[in-house]
Amino acid sequence: MAAFYDRAYGSAYWREFSTANYGYAPVDEAVARVAPNEPHQIQLYAEALKALRTAAPDVAPQTLLEICCGRGGGLAHVRRALAPLHAIGLDRSLPALRHARARDPVAIYLQADGAHLPFGSGSVDVIFNIEAIIFSSGPLSSRKCPVYWRRVAIS
Numbered sequence: 741m742a743a744f745y746d747r748a749y750g751s752a753y754w755r756e757f758s759t760a761n762y763g764y765a766p767v768d769e770a771v772a773r774v775a776p777n778e779p780h781q782i783q784l785y786a787e788a789l790k791a792l793r794t795a796a797p798d799v800a801p802q803t804l805l806e807i808c809c810g811r812g813g814g815l816a817h818v819r820r821a822l823a824p825l826h827a828i829g830l831d832r833s834l835p836a837l838r839h840a841r842a843r844d845p846v847a848i849y850l851q852a853d854g855a856h857l858p859f860g861s862g863s864v865d866v867i868f869n870i871e872a873i874i875f876s877s878g879p880l881s882s883r884k885c886p887v888y889w890r891r892v893a894i895s
Contacts, residue, residue, distance in 0.1 A: 765780075765787050766783075767779040767780060767783050768783065768786055770786075771783050771786050774817070775813070775817070778813065781814070782813060782814065782817050784814065784870055784871070785814040785817045785868075785870060786817070788818070788868060788870060789818060789821055789822075792866065799822070799865075799866065800822075801822055801824040801865035801866040802824060802825045802826065802865055803824060803825065803826045803827075803828070803863065803864045803866075804818060804819060804822060804824040804826065804827045804828070804864075804866050804868070805827075805828045805859070805864045805866070805867045805868070806818070806827075806830070806867075806868040806869070806870070807830050807854040807857070807867065807868070807869045807872065808830070808831055808832075808854055808869060808870075808872030809829030809830060809831045809836075809837075809840060809849065810833070810840070810872075811836045811839040811840050811843070812829050812836075812837075812839065812840025812841075812843060812844050812847065812849060813840075813843070814868070814870055815827060815829045815840070815844070815847055816840075816844040818868060819844070819846065819847055822866070824865070824866070826848065827847040827848065828847065828848045828849075828850065828864075829847055829850070830849075830850050830851075830852040830853075830854065830857070830858075831849070831851065831852075832851065832852070832853055833851075834851055837849045837851055
């Protein structure tokens with residue numbers, strides 16, 4: 741599966757897109773303005789932000805992590821909304837990460853698998869995983885994730 745994503749994310753077709761997720765929620769006007777090429781994809785992250793703010797209205801994360809961040813468009817959207825001190829994206833696909841780093845040099849993008857998070861206990865405040873939990877055989881799927889987070893996870 742990783743080889744498929746490497747080829748897809750490296751394709752010239754994907755040049756204008758920063759995420760491969762496709763949402764079905766109605767698109768907010770604000771999302772349509774900031775992401776005219778991929779409003780449905782970014783709307784997924786807007787919906788996750790709404791859920792996060794409902795679950796933890798006072799959330800002000802120091803460290804934000806997206807597991808399976810792909811090309812980084814969703815993480816960039818969440819980073820701008822929450823303004824954490826550190827925003828980290830993990831993905832297995834190097835072509836996707838190269839794209840993410842070029843579009844959002846503020847965040848840190850690491851090549852890693854969600855099954856082996858390179859963080860210590862309690863080192864992340866908020867973890868996002870949008871439509872990718874099926875690709876993880878590790879902490880998220882086995883419910884060991886609270887070892888890594890301090891506040892809340894949205895998936």
